[in-house]
Amino acid sequence: xxxxxxxxxxxxxxxxxxxxxxxxxxxxxxxxxxxxxxxxxxxxxxxxxxxxxxxxxxxxxxxxxxxxxxxxxxxxxxxxxxxxxxxxxxxxxxxxxxxxxxxxxxxxxxxxxxxxxxxxxxxxxxxxxxxxxxxxxxxxxxxxxxxxxxxxxxxxxxxxxxxxxxxx
Numbered sequence: 001x002x003x004x005x006x007x008x009x010x011x012x013x014x015x016x017x018x019x020x021x022x023x024x025x026x027x028x029x030x031x032x033x034x035x036x037x038x039x040x041x042x043x044x045x046x047x048x049x050x051x052x053x054x055x056x057x058x059x060x061x062x063x064x065x066x067x068x069x070x071x072x073x074x075x076x077x078x079x080x081x082x083x084x085x086x087x088x089x090x091x092x093x094x095x096x097x098x099x100x101x102x103x104x105x106x107x108x109x110x111x112x113x114x115x116x117x118x119x120x121x122x123x124x125x126x127x128x129x130x131x132x133x134x135x136x137x138x139x140x141x142x143x144x145x146x147x148x149x150x151x152x153x154x155x156x157x158x159x160x161x162x163x164x165x166x167x168x
Contacts (some may be wrong), residue, residue, distance in 0.1 A: 011072035
């Protein structure tokens with residue numbers, strides 16, 4: 001599965017440099033000199049990093065073959081992507097959203113609650129959107145106290161829901 005690791009925002013200066021909106025917590029690993037980065041749309045890449053620097057909190061990148069502002073402007077809006085298998089989460093308590101989609105959700109007592117339909121990332125805690133068997137959806141905070149077990153290999157998670165959460 002392709003994961004978006006950045007988006008080319010705009011040209012910076014006259015020499016082909018672009019500002020990148022970073023969408024990964026591993027920018028120093030993804031954006032290194034010599035790295036080839038796939039793109040969406042695919043025909044815009046792959047792009048090879050020739051220079052990278054941070055300026056005023058913004059990542060500035062120069063790619064091979066992008067020599068001037070006009071060429072950089074043509075890349076505006078291009079998504080920079082990586083295959084999720086190339087960088088699996090290293091923390092056993094981290095998961096890709098697509099690994100959680102469709103997992104069965106059961107209570108600590110074994111009752112089927114539903115399946116994960118989506119993972120939301122609002123400020124604060126992540127939320128699991130759980131589609132109930134009758135078609136309604138419930139939001140479950142994705143925190144250890146409420147979600148003590150995530151077993152991707154077995155295709156399930158176990159939740160210890162606060163009283164009344166399913167009644168909301």
